[in-house]
Amino acid sequence: MDFCNVRKWFPLLLLFVCSAGAAFAQTADVASELLQLKQKVAEAQMAGDNAWVLTSAAFVLMMTAPGLMLFYGGLVRSKNVLSIFVQCFYLMALVSILWLLFGYSLSFSKNNAFIGGFDYAFLKGVGGAPNTTYAATLPHQTFMFFQLMFAIITPCLMIGAFAERFRFKALAVFMLFWMVVVYFPLAHMVWGEGGFLNAFVGPENGVKALDFAGGTVVHISSGISALVCAIYLGKRSGYPGPQFVPHNLVLSAIGAGLLWMGWFGFNAGSALGSGALASAAFTSTHMSAAGATMTWLLAEWAFRGKPSLLGGISGAVAGLVAVTPAAGFVSPVSGLIIGLIAGLFCWFACTKIKATFKYDDSLDVFGVHGMGGMLGAILTGVFATKDVNSALGDTLGGVVDGNHGQVLNQAIAVGITVALSVVGTVVILFVVDKVIGAKATVDEQEVGMDIADSGESAYHPA
Helix, strand or coil, X not given: CCHHHHHHHHHHHHHHHHHHHHHHHHHHHHHHHHHHHHHHHHHHHXXXXXXXXXXXXXXXXXXXXXXXXXXXXXXXXXXXXXXXXXXXXXXXXXXXHHHHHHHHHHHHCXXXXXXXXXXXXXXXXXXXXXXXXXXXXXXXXXXXXXXXXXXXXXXXXXXXXXXXXXXXXXXXXXXXXXXXXXXXXXXXXXXXXXXXXXXXXXXXXXXXXXXXXXHHHHHHHHHHHHHHHHHHHXXXXXXXXXXXXXXXXXXXXXXXXXXXHHHHHHHHHHHCCCCHHHHHHHHHHHHXXXXXXXXXXXXXXXXXXXXXXXXXXXXXHHHHHHHCCCCCCCCHHXXXXXXXXXXXXXXXXXXXXXXXHCCCCCXXXXXXXXXXXXXXXXXXXXXXXXXXXXXXXXXXXXXXXXXXXXXXXXXXXXXXXXXXHHHHHHHHHHHHHHHCCCECCHHHHHHCHHHHHHCCCCCCCC
């Protein structure tokens, strides 16, 4: 090669090499900046989702204390109001401790189709990193804590059915075993990885049931178990009679308002993020509560001549219960329809069915939570649509998506929940009753469970 030609082209070659190097360096800088941007976006999304779900967890705890305490406390007679409060506080503590020790692990670690294992016992491995199976944009500890709030309120719902006649010492033992035998297996089957009733991460041979926020796990289990307890214990001394009226409906109305508000955390928080799905669940929840309030009041107006505050707040809770399994799968219009049906359905259960079979469900837990939960689970199979929740795809939507088989899946889930709740409750209650004695004596009921169990009274003469 001619040396002069080399000298001629060398500057151009050097310029090309330098330009390529600069371009490569610039490309590397852009790639690095893009990676940093993605990391910042992911961190921002996690921060937003984490803030919403932690807030929702606080809302759900507020449903128990003070929401449910006030709601139930106002509905019982004045000599039993503190017994409601102390039972709720005890259950908040008991369930929290069980959850940390092994409850969360039995509910959400992978083992078999019916119960989890002990991988998360003592919350081992439950920290700041997400568990991508359940919530890819939340710290695992946030997901765990949010689920704890559901575990707390479920046994608290039950106490309304046997209020004014269940001894505290018997309840303390009964609820411990009920959580282990009934709640933890149900939570695993419906929500846990590999759970038999889990539509999204369940086994191939399982039942693909939909339960967005606890229609089966929370409401059907507590409502059915509450009815079993009410029937087993028998009626309150002197029931029925004119003395069995709410002692303070003002407290109950305040409690119902807190429940309605807290239910937004219950249902919309179950989206496990702060995006559009949370908004959909939020809206359908509110519409269902409004619809059920309306139809319960109209039913009272038509059949007893006057609408009542008690009817209004009962209807609101019925609508909230019924939409719980459906909230993140249905449109606002479907939410309203679910509520309109639930108001009439639960009113009928609390008045006509209860009067026909003459059981003493003190505060209508079965009529509202048991019957409302079953209704909502079935209607989820009717109204669930991928237009609201794309995770349903082409196979998990309800009748509105052309999938009539989903109603059968929902019915099977209801049947399994009822069976486990009945059998587990009967066995545990029978043993506890024989060993400790579950039902308060006539004298204890006469003086009131506040004095009989705690030795204190809510009200004192001036």
